[in-house]
Amino acid sequence: MSYSSDQTANSSIDKITSSASPHDDCQPLNDHQAAKNVPHGVPGQPVLHADKLSKQVTSGERSLTILHDLSLSVAAGESVAILGKSGAGKSTLLGLLAGLDTPSDGELTLFGQALSRLDEDGRAALRAGRVGFVFQNFQLLPTLSALENVMLPLELSPHAGDTQTAAKWLARVGLGERVNHLPKQLSGGEQQRVAVARAFVTDPELVFADEPTGNLDPDTGAQIIDLLFTLNREVGTTLILVTHDHALARRCDRCLRLDQGKLTAFVPAAASLEEGTQ
Ligand SMILES: Nc1ncnc2c1ncn2[C@@H]1O[C@H](COP(=O)(O)OP(=O)(O)O)[C@@H](O)[C@H]1O
Ligand SMILES: [Mg+2]
DSSP, rough: OOOOHHHHHHHHHSOOOSOOOTTTSSSSOOOHHHHHOOOSSTTTEEEEEEEEEEEEETTTTTEEEEEEEEEEEETOOOHHHHOOOTTHHHHHHEEEEEETTTEEEEEETTTTTGGGGOOOHHHHHHTTTEEEEEEEOOOOOOOOOOHHHHGGGGSSSSSTTTTTHHHHHHHHHOOOOOOTGGOOOOOOHHOOOOOOOHHTTOOOOOEEEESSSTTSOOOOOOOOOHHHHHHHHHTOOEEEOOOOHHHHHTTTTTTEEEOOOOOEEEEOOOTTTSSOOO
């Protein structure tokens, strides 16, 4: 099932259901974006809907509210940038939206399924092959080669053991000559690219990336960004990116800012990009 271009463009606008709004500095949909192919997802339905998510953690004897009453909808084929200062809760939010972490309160609906009704195995089964995640600290397994790390998500799919697909993705991120390297034999930027290849190897509908260019030099970062947006445009991969790279944020359909406040995690985006965002 696929969207027409017009449906895609319309559904990409004003999907936020909280107080956040598109940022002035975020480019509106242009012809390039409106022409995106969106084979994934059901027209008119969000791939993800977060309803009043809150996250509290306990640190020592104190309870810390990281996210509070945060709501967000993301439509199939959208690209969304989340900016905010260090400690604002961006990584926590991404983990919740991907179903990797559970909220203290609120509900997350992913691909039409309420996650609170699923146990951990059920959530993993829902994500398998459909959600890719680029962790801020990569989370590569140290004893596995680059190729084996990229192959891991395939193990839960009909493509288990498909070395060719994994090698193709390593080549796409410029690591065709590094397939047998262990993570410790790779630079930080190379590890980050392995993490990107691993996130995309199952041809997922939805990819979360936590500062995906944070360890890359400008040229390599630009190549990875181009790859992300090519996939977003051509395959319809929905992208939710945490970044402090304004150039990357500006290429997204929507930019949102998470406030560093302890009680309020989601704020109107006005004037956010002028502030420090890391
Ligand atoms: N499990 C935890 N226990 C205590 N504090 C946490 C925990 N997870 C995150 N935090 C705190 O929550 C805040 C948000 O963290 P994080 O989501 O990593 O922020 P960001 O990605 O925006 O830099 C930080 O102040 C961090 O120290
Ligand atoms: Mg973070």
